[in-house]
Amino acid sequence: xxxxxxxxxxxxxxxxxxxxxxxxxxxxxxxxxxxxxxxxxxxxxxxxxxxxxxxxxxxxxxxxxxxxxxxxxxxxxxxxxxxxxxxxxxxxxxxxxxxx
Numbered sequence: 567x568x569x570x571x572x573x574x575x576x577x578x579x580x581x582x583x584x585x586x587x588x589x590x591x592x593x594x595x596x597x598x599x600x601x602x603x604x605x606x607x608x609x610x611x612x613x614x615x616x617x618x619x620x621x622x623x624x625x626x627x628x629x630x631x632x633x634x635x636x637x638x639x640x641x642x643x644x645x646x647x648x649x650x651x652x653x654x655x656x657x658x659x660x661x662x663x664x665x666x
Contacts, residue, residue, distance in 0.1 A: 572599040572656040574649075581663040584634020584641055593662050595621065596629045600653050605630070607652040618642060621649065634664055 608621035621630035
């Protein structure tokens with residue numbers, strides 16, 4: 567049976583380096599408890615709470631990904647970022663680290 571609440575079951579890798587060196591260039595957010603069409607928002611925020619980017623559909627089923635770039639396609643500075651997945655009835659937040 568399908569879980570009743572949205573959860574992110576894995577973040578791979580939790581610390582990543584988005585510098586196009588073919589090592590840890592993207593981070594995958596794998597979730598459960600919702601179907602892909604139920605995710606109405608998937609976003610990245612900086613530590614001050616400003617929206618930085620929209621997450622894209624991930625490479626595996628029930629996943630989103632982020633390439634470490636902001637809405638203007640610039641690589642973000644190193645630091646802690648907040649990811650948020652939202653359905654019509656639930657919100658799930660967590661953190662990920664961009665390292666240099």
